[in-house]
Amino acid sequence: MALFHWDRSRKLRAAPKLRMLHLRPTPFKKMRVKLATQVMSRSVAAAMVLYADLDILPPESRETAAALLKLNDLLDVLNSSSRLAKCFHKRAISQIKPVTAEKHLQLLREADQWLGKWVVGDGSVRVHSIGGLRQTIRGVQSVWDRCVEAGCEFLCTRRLNQDPLENMFGMIRQRGGCMDNPDPTQFRHGYKHVVINHMMAAPPTANCEADSDGLIVGLNMTAARPERASARPMARLRSDDRVMPEPKVVLDVPVDEVTANCLSYVAGYLVHKANVVCRNCERALVRVDSEVRATADVLTALKSHTGVTKCDVGSLKLPSAVLFEFVRECCVSFSVHARSMLFETKILERLVRCVLASKPATVLASQLRCHPRVLTGIAARYMRLMPVSEKWPVSKFS
CATH class of the missing domain: 1.10.8 (Helicase, Ruva Protein; domain 3)
Incomplete structure (x- = not known):
């Protein structure tokens, strides 16, 4: 509850999916497993550790984050659907890679022992879901033993649920x-x-x-379907649009440490979606190494598949210093200008033009010779993400 209280009022949230419905569900919503898995997730655990590092939450919250991380890894192992998943725990139990299978089985054994030590209330209350989860863990181990005897190469545990x-x-x-x-x-x-x-x-x-x-x-429809306008990249910005005056470039506005961590994580996500092929252009957007060196990279490291306790971003990307400043300009421009332009037209194009006129955009544009439209796509995608997080009319930014 304390994490949600500190995180809910921010423009960029460390745990964006966490809502009051997760903490105080209605009787009907209590039957939805999806809400429980979103609470017991790596994102919530990473946000909790981040706030604890910044002394916003008490140090005891680290123990809660560690418990959430254990449950997250356990649920990933029990819902594997591919042998080549990026997340290690989401990979199928396979004889082709004995190391993966042994680590998954070791995690299941440790989780079974850990759940057996749980005490609810004064110890007289019996929670049937805990016993059912332990029975599921033992059942998966038994099924895998039978698969090994039958000569099966791998087991996707998601195929065992309903x-x-x-x-x-x-x-x-x-x-x-x-x-x-x-x-x-x-x-x-x-x-x-x-x-x-x-x-x-x-x-x-x-x-x-x-x-x-x-x-x-993966099967497609037999008839061709037209692509939705909202799914296409933003059309080329026209220089002859004179509907409204352009917003002024915002001066330097400081951001706090939590917002800086969120911006660093979002910047890496935007680069991943940009699909930059050129190595030189990628060096201008992403740091070559994957080691956490700045305080703004802590949330990215905590959300990585390598684990909360390790300072390695794993499969995620760390933005360069110039790209971080560019995404920061996107955040500040949206916060300052978007609300005043809510009832106007062509909001997205005008916000993107404002960001492209900033100093970080000029520096990046001189380095991105093979992908001159990447900055426009990154800024447009960021502006489209913000209305969803703030529950604004998305059609205004599409």
């Missing part, structure tokens, strides 16, 4: 007009209809996560 069944049969029932008991012919036609029309994904309000089976979900 989410894929709920997704498939739920969508088939909807396509058939709420058929609770279809005959074989109706089931076959419904299954073909669901697969061909790319409908095997669960809706956003569903209790279970979407099944990422590439053989089923």
Whole structure:
């Protein structure tokens, strides 16, 4: 609750998915597993450690963060769906890589012993979900032993839960007009209809996560679908737009340490989405090494797959000093100008022009010779992210 209290009022949040609904769910929302997994996640643990390092939260919050991290790793191992996942714990238990399988099994054994030490209240209260989770852990180990005996190379633990069944049969029932008991012919036609029309994904309000089976979900529709306008990159900015005067370039505005950490993490995410191919251009945007040297890189290191206790960003990217200043200009420009332009037109183009006129943009533009439009795309993507985080009308920035 203290983490949510300090984080909710910020423009850039260290735990952006955390809402009051997670902490005080309604009776119906308590049945949604998705809300529980979002609380027991690496992002919440990283935010808690960051606030503890800055003396905003008490030092005891580190123990809570360590417990959340253990639960996050356990849930990742119990929901693996690929042998080549970037996150180590999300990789399938495989005989091809014995080191991965041994570490996963060791984590399951340690988690079983750790859950056995839990005491709720005065010890007289029995929580059935804890016993069910321990039974699931032992069941996965037993299934893997049988797979080894049968000669199976790997085991995707997500295939053992009921989410894929709920997704498939739920969508088939909807396509058939709420058929609770279809005959074989109706089931076959419904299954073909669901697969061909790319409908095997669960809706956003569903209790279970979407099944990422590439053989089923990866099928495209037989007819070509036009690309949505919001999914396309921002069109080329026209210099003849004289609808409203351009906003002035904002002077230097200081940001606190929490915002600086969030900006560093967002900057690395924007570079990842930019898909820069040229090595020289990538050096201008990303730091060559992956070691945490500044206080603004702590959140990125905490969110990496290498773990909260290690100072290595892993698969994430650390922005260069110039790119960090450019993203900082995006943050300040949006905070100063966006609210005053809410009822005007072409807000996105005008905000991007304001950022491109700043000094960091000029320095980066001279180095990005192979990708001259990268800065425009980064600024536009950042401006589109902000209305979602602040619950503003997204159509104004699309």
